[in-house]
Amino acid sequence: LAVEALEKIGVPEISIDLTMPTLVPAVADEMGLDGAAYEQLRAALDRKDASAVTAIGGKIAETMGLLLEYAGAVGNVIDKLEKMKLPPRARKECDRLLEVASMIRDVSPELSLTIDPVENRGFEYHSGVSFSIFSRSERSELGWGGRYLAGDGGRGKEGGEPATGFTLFLDSVLRVVPEAVKPRRVFLAFDTSRENNDRLREEGWVVIQGLEMIKDVFAEARRMNCDHAYVDGELKAVD
Structure with a gap:
Protein backbone atom coordinates (compact mmCIF):
# COMPACT_ATOMS: atom_id res chain seq x y z
CA LEU A 1 0.00 0.00 0.00
CA VAL A 177 8.08 13.90 -6.31
CA PRO A 178 7.99 15.58 -9.72
CA GLU A 179 6.91 19.21 -9.78
CA ALA A 180 3.15 19.40 -10.13
CA VAL A 181 1.93 20.18 -13.63
CA LYS A 182 -0.30 23.23 -13.77
CA PRO A 183 -3.80 22.03 -14.71
CA ARG A 184 -5.12 23.17 -18.08
CA ARG A 185 -8.16 25.42 -17.74
CA VAL A 186 -10.67 25.99 -20.52
CA PHE A 187 -13.60 28.42 -20.61
CA LEU A 188 -16.86 27.28 -22.18
CA ALA A 189 -19.59 29.63 -23.25
CA PHE A 190 -22.98 29.32 -21.56
CA ASP A 191 -24.54 27.52 -24.53
CA THR A 192 -21.84 24.83 -24.88
CA SER A 193 -23.39 21.35 -24.81
CA ARG A 194 -23.17 19.05 -21.81
CA GLU A 195 -21.54 16.44 -24.04
CA ASN A 196 -18.62 18.74 -24.86
CA ASN A 197 -18.31 19.76 -21.22
CA ASP A 198 -18.08 16.11 -20.14
CA ARG A 199 -15.66 15.22 -22.94
CA LEU A 200 -13.22 17.97 -22.04
CA ARG A 201 -13.25 17.04 -18.36
CA GLU A 202 -12.59 13.41 -19.26
CA GLU A 203 -9.60 14.60 -21.30
CA GLY A 204 -8.16 16.21 -18.18
CA TRP A 205 -9.23 19.82 -18.59
CA VAL A 206 -10.44 21.98 -15.73
CA VAL A 207 -13.69 23.26 -17.23
CA ILE A 208 -15.12 26.68 -16.38
CA GLN A 209 -18.51 27.24 -18.02
CA GLY A 210 -20.19 30.61 -18.17
CA LEU A 211 -23.50 31.16 -16.40
CA GLU A 212 -24.85 33.65 -18.93
CA MET A 213 -24.39 34.66 -22.54
CA ILE A 214 -21.43 37.00 -23.10
CA LYS A 215 -20.06 38.87 -26.10
CA ASP A 216 -16.32 38.36 -25.64
CA VAL A 217 -15.51 34.74 -24.77
CA PHE A 218 -11.75 35.34 -24.75
CA ALA A 219 -11.97 38.28 -22.36
CA GLU A 220 -14.06 36.19 -19.98
CA ALA A 221 -11.62 33.29 -20.30
CA ARG A 222 -8.76 35.61 -19.31
CA ARG A 223 -10.78 36.93 -16.38
CA MET A 224 -11.36 33.35 -15.19
CA ASN A 225 -7.63 32.52 -15.50
CA CYS A 226 -8.21 30.06 -18.34
CA ASP A 227 -5.50 29.44 -20.92
CA HIS A 228 -7.95 28.18 -23.54
CA ALA A 229 -11.48 28.89 -24.68
CA TYR A 230 -13.82 26.50 -26.48
CA VAL A 231 -15.14 28.38 -29.50
CA ASP A 232 -17.03 27.05 -32.53
CA GLY A 233 -16.27 23.47 -31.55
CA GLU A 234 -12.52 24.06 -31.17
CA LEU A 235 -10.03 24.67 -28.38
CA LYS A 236 -8.33 28.01 -28.90
CA ALA A 237 -5.47 29.46 -26.89
CA VAL A 238 -6.13 32.65 -24.98
CA ASP A 239 -3.55 35.34 -25.76
Whole structure:
Protein backbone atom coordinates (compact mmCIF):
# COMPACT_ATOMS: atom_id res chain seq x y z
CA LEU A 1 0.00 0.00 0.00
CA ALA A 2 2.81 2.42 0.86
CA VAL A 3 4.68 1.67 -2.37
CA GLU A 4 1.47 1.97 -4.39
CA ALA A 5 0.70 5.38 -2.86
CA LEU A 6 4.21 6.67 -3.55
CA GLU A 7 4.22 5.35 -7.11
CA LYS A 8 0.91 7.08 -7.84
CA ILE A 9 2.38 10.47 -6.97
CA GLY A 10 5.46 9.85 -9.08
CA VAL A 11 8.16 8.88 -6.57
CA PRO A 12 10.95 7.25 -8.62
CA GLU A 13 13.09 4.18 -7.94
CA ILE A 14 11.47 3.03 -4.70
CA SER A 15 13.18 0.39 -2.58
CA ILE A 16 12.10 -1.44 0.56
CA ASP A 17 14.43 -2.58 3.34
CA LEU A 18 12.92 -5.35 5.47
CA THR A 19 13.88 -6.14 9.04
CA MET A 20 12.67 -8.20 11.99
CA PRO A 21 13.18 -6.21 15.23
CA THR A 22 12.40 -9.28 17.35
CA LEU A 23 15.17 -11.41 15.81
CA VAL A 24 18.20 -10.04 17.70
CA PRO A 25 16.40 -10.09 21.10
CA ALA A 26 15.36 -13.70 20.45
CA VAL A 27 18.95 -14.74 19.69
CA ALA A 28 20.28 -12.91 22.75
CA ASP A 29 17.63 -14.36 25.05
CA GLU A 30 18.14 -17.94 23.88
CA MET A 31 21.92 -17.60 24.16
CA GLY A 32 21.72 -16.06 27.63
CA LEU A 33 22.96 -12.55 26.85
CA ASP A 34 21.25 -9.79 28.82
CA GLY A 35 21.83 -6.65 30.86
CA ALA A 36 24.86 -4.49 30.06
CA ALA A 37 26.29 -7.09 27.70
CA TYR A 38 23.13 -7.01 25.60
CA GLU A 39 23.13 -3.20 25.53
CA GLN A 40 26.74 -3.31 24.34
CA LEU A 41 25.77 -5.71 21.56
CA ARG A 42 22.75 -3.64 20.58
CA ALA A 43 24.86 -0.49 20.32
CA ALA A 44 27.44 -2.27 18.17
CA LEU A 45 24.75 -3.58 15.83
CA ASP A 46 23.14 -0.14 15.54
CA ARG A 47 26.52 1.25 14.46
CA LYS A 48 27.01 -1.70 12.09
CA ASP A 49 30.36 -2.18 13.86
CA ALA A 50 31.51 -5.72 13.05
CA SER A 51 34.70 -5.45 15.10
CA ALA A 52 32.77 -4.40 18.21
CA VAL A 53 30.42 -7.36 17.74
CA THR A 54 33.41 -9.72 17.44
CA ALA A 55 34.92 -8.25 20.61
CA ILE A 56 31.93 -9.48 22.64
CA GLY A 57 33.22 -12.99 22.06
CA GLY A 58 31.62 -16.42 22.18
CA LYS A 59 29.04 -18.13 20.03
CA ILE A 60 26.69 -15.16 20.14
CA ALA A 61 29.33 -12.89 18.60
CA GLU A 62 29.76 -15.37 15.77
CA THR A 63 26.00 -15.58 15.20
CA MET A 64 25.46 -11.82 15.35
CA GLY A 65 28.44 -11.25 13.09
CA LEU A 66 26.83 -13.42 10.43
CA LEU A 67 23.48 -11.66 10.79
CA LEU A 68 25.29 -8.36 10.38
CA GLU A 69 27.07 -9.71 7.30
CA TYR A 70 23.94 -11.18 5.72
CA ALA A 71 22.37 -7.82 4.89
CA GLY A 72 21.72 -6.79 1.32
CA ALA A 73 19.60 -7.52 -1.73
CA VAL A 74 17.11 -10.32 -1.11
CA GLY A 75 18.48 -12.40 -3.96
CA ASN A 76 21.97 -12.28 -2.46
CA VAL A 77 21.18 -13.09 1.18
CA ILE A 78 17.97 -15.11 1.39
CA ASP A 79 19.69 -18.48 0.86
CA LYS A 80 22.36 -17.67 3.45
CA LEU A 81 19.75 -16.68 6.03
CA GLU A 82 17.69 -19.80 5.29
CA LYS A 83 20.69 -22.07 5.93
CA MET A 84 22.01 -20.21 8.97
CA LYS A 85 21.92 -22.09 12.28
CA LEU A 86 19.86 -20.21 14.86
CA PRO A 87 18.21 -21.09 18.19
CA PRO A 88 14.60 -22.33 17.75
CA ARG A 89 12.71 -19.11 18.54
CA ALA A 90 15.16 -17.00 16.58
CA ARG A 91 14.92 -19.42 13.65
CA LYS A 92 11.15 -18.95 13.67
CA GLU A 93 11.49 -15.15 13.64
CA CYS A 94 13.98 -15.30 10.78
CA ASP A 95 11.74 -17.63 8.78
CA ARG A 96 8.85 -15.17 9.12
CA LEU A 97 11.04 -12.43 7.71
CA LEU A 98 12.14 -14.56 4.78
CA GLU A 99 8.59 -15.69 4.07
CA VAL A 100 7.41 -12.09 3.79
CA ALA A 101 10.40 -11.23 1.58
CA SER A 102 9.55 -14.12 -0.75
CA MET A 103 5.89 -13.08 -0.92
CA ILE A 104 6.79 -9.50 -1.82
CA ARG A 105 9.25 -10.70 -4.44
CA ASP A 106 6.57 -12.91 -6.00
CA VAL A 107 3.97 -10.13 -6.08
CA SER A 108 6.32 -7.28 -7.10
CA PRO A 109 9.39 -8.81 -8.76
CA GLU A 110 10.42 -5.42 -10.15
CA LEU A 111 10.60 -3.81 -6.68
CA SER A 112 14.07 -3.25 -5.23
CA LEU A 113 14.02 -5.28 -2.00
CA THR A 114 16.70 -5.64 0.66
CA ILE A 115 16.97 -7.29 4.07
CA ASP A 116 18.77 -6.02 7.16
CA PRO A 117 18.28 -8.71 9.85
CA VAL A 118 19.71 -6.62 12.72
CA GLU A 119 18.18 -3.18 12.07
CA ASN A 120 16.24 -1.88 15.05
CA ARG A 121 16.48 1.92 15.14
CA GLY A 122 12.98 3.36 14.98
CA PHE A 123 11.39 -0.07 15.38
CA GLU A 124 11.77 -0.52 19.14
CA TYR A 125 8.05 -1.08 19.70
CA HIS A 126 7.47 -3.25 16.64
CA SER A 127 6.59 -6.89 17.15
CA GLY A 128 7.09 -8.42 13.72
CA VAL A 129 8.31 -7.81 10.19
CA SER A 130 9.00 -4.11 9.63
CA PHE A 131 10.32 -2.01 6.79
CA SER A 132 11.89 1.27 5.71
CA ILE A 133 11.08 2.94 2.39
CA PHE A 134 13.74 4.62 0.27
CA SER A 135 14.19 6.23 -3.13
CA ARG A 136 17.49 6.47 -4.95
CA SER A 137 16.73 10.17 -5.37
CA GLU A 138 16.73 10.86 -1.61
CA ARG A 139 19.24 9.94 1.11
CA SER A 140 16.72 9.93 3.97
CA GLU A 141 13.95 7.39 4.48
CA LEU A 142 10.63 8.23 2.84
CA GLY A 143 8.83 6.32 5.57
CA TRP A 144 8.74 3.22 7.69
CA GLY A 145 6.24 0.83 9.17
CA GLY A 146 5.50 -2.73 10.18
CA ARG A 147 3.72 -4.93 12.67
CA TYR A 148 3.14 -3.87 16.26
CA LEU A 149 0.79 -4.37 19.19
CA ALA A 150 -1.48 -1.37 19.66
CA GLY A 151 -1.93 -0.05 23.17
CA ASP A 152 -0.03 1.72 25.94
CA GLY A 153 0.59 4.76 23.78
CA GLY A 154 2.25 2.69 21.09
CA ARG A 155 4.61 1.01 23.55
CA GLY A 156 2.58 -2.09 24.25
CA LYS A 157 4.40 -5.36 23.59
CA GLU A 158 2.09 -7.79 25.32
CA GLY A 159 -1.67 -8.01 25.39
CA GLY A 160 -2.20 -5.30 22.76
CA GLU A 161 -4.19 -5.63 19.58
CA PRO A 162 -2.10 -6.78 16.59
CA ALA A 163 -1.83 -4.01 14.02
CA THR A 164 0.16 -3.08 10.95
CA GLY A 165 0.76 0.42 9.65
CA PHE A 166 3.23 2.83 8.14
CA THR A 167 4.24 6.48 8.31
CA LEU A 168 5.41 8.56 5.36
CA PHE A 169 7.76 11.48 5.97
CA LEU A 170 6.34 14.22 3.78
CA ASP A 171 9.42 16.44 3.91
CA SER A 172 11.44 13.64 2.29
CA VAL A 173 8.64 12.65 -0.09
CA LEU A 174 8.19 16.21 -1.36
CA ARG A 175 11.87 16.40 -2.28
CA VAL A 176 11.55 13.52 -4.76
CA VAL A 177 8.08 13.90 -6.31
CA PRO A 178 7.99 15.58 -9.72
CA GLU A 179 6.91 19.21 -9.78
CA ALA A 180 3.15 19.40 -10.13
CA VAL A 181 1.93 20.18 -13.63
CA LYS A 182 -0.30 23.23 -13.77
CA PRO A 183 -3.80 22.03 -14.71
CA ARG A 184 -5.12 23.17 -18.08
CA ARG A 185 -8.16 25.42 -17.74
CA VAL A 186 -10.67 25.99 -20.52
CA PHE A 187 -13.60 28.42 -20.61
CA LEU A 188 -16.86 27.28 -22.18
CA ALA A 189 -19.59 29.63 -23.25
CA PHE A 190 -22.98 29.32 -21.56
CA ASP A 191 -24.54 27.52 -24.53
CA THR A 192 -21.84 24.83 -24.88
CA SER A 193 -23.39 21.35 -24.81
CA ARG A 194 -23.17 19.05 -21.81
CA GLU A 195 -21.54 16.44 -24.04
CA ASN A 196 -18.62 18.74 -24.86
CA ASN A 197 -18.31 19.76 -21.22
CA ASP A 198 -18.08 16.11 -20.14
CA ARG A 199 -15.66 15.22 -22.94
CA LEU A 200 -13.22 17.97 -22.04
CA ARG A 201 -13.25 17.04 -18.36
CA GLU A 202 -12.59 13.41 -19.26
CA GLU A 203 -9.60 14.60 -21.30
CA GLY A 204 -8.16 16.21 -18.18
CA TRP A 205 -9.23 19.82 -18.59
CA VAL A 206 -10.44 21.98 -15.73
CA VAL A 207 -13.69 23.26 -17.23
CA ILE A 208 -15.12 26.68 -16.38
CA GLN A 209 -18.51 27.24 -18.02
CA GLY A 210 -20.19 30.61 -18.17
CA LEU A 211 -23.50 31.16 -16.40
CA GLU A 212 -24.85 33.65 -18.93
CA MET A 213 -24.39 34.66 -22.54
CA ILE A 214 -21.43 37.00 -23.10
CA LYS A 215 -20.06 38.87 -26.10
CA ASP A 216 -16.32 38.36 -25.64
CA VAL A 217 -15.51 34.74 -24.77
CA PHE A 218 -11.75 35.34 -24.75
CA ALA A 219 -11.97 38.28 -22.36
CA GLU A 220 -14.06 36.19 -19.98
CA ALA A 221 -11.62 33.29 -20.30
CA ARG A 222 -8.76 35.61 -19.31
CA ARG A 223 -10.78 36.93 -16.38
CA MET A 224 -11.36 33.35 -15.19
CA ASN A 225 -7.63 32.52 -15.50
CA CYS A 226 -8.21 30.06 -18.34
CA ASP A 227 -5.50 29.44 -20.92
CA HIS A 228 -7.95 28.18 -23.54
CA ALA A 229 -11.48 28.89 -24.68
CA TYR A 230 -13.82 26.50 -26.48
CA VAL A 231 -15.14 28.38 -29.50
CA ASP A 232 -17.03 27.05 -32.53
CA GLY A 233 -16.27 23.47 -31.55
CA GLU A 234 -12.52 24.06 -31.17
CA LEU A 235 -10.03 24.67 -28.38
CA LYS A 236 -8.33 28.01 -28.90
CA ALA A 237 -5.47 29.46 -26.89
CA VAL A 238 -6.13 32.65 -24.98
CA ASP A 239 -3.55 35.34 -25.76
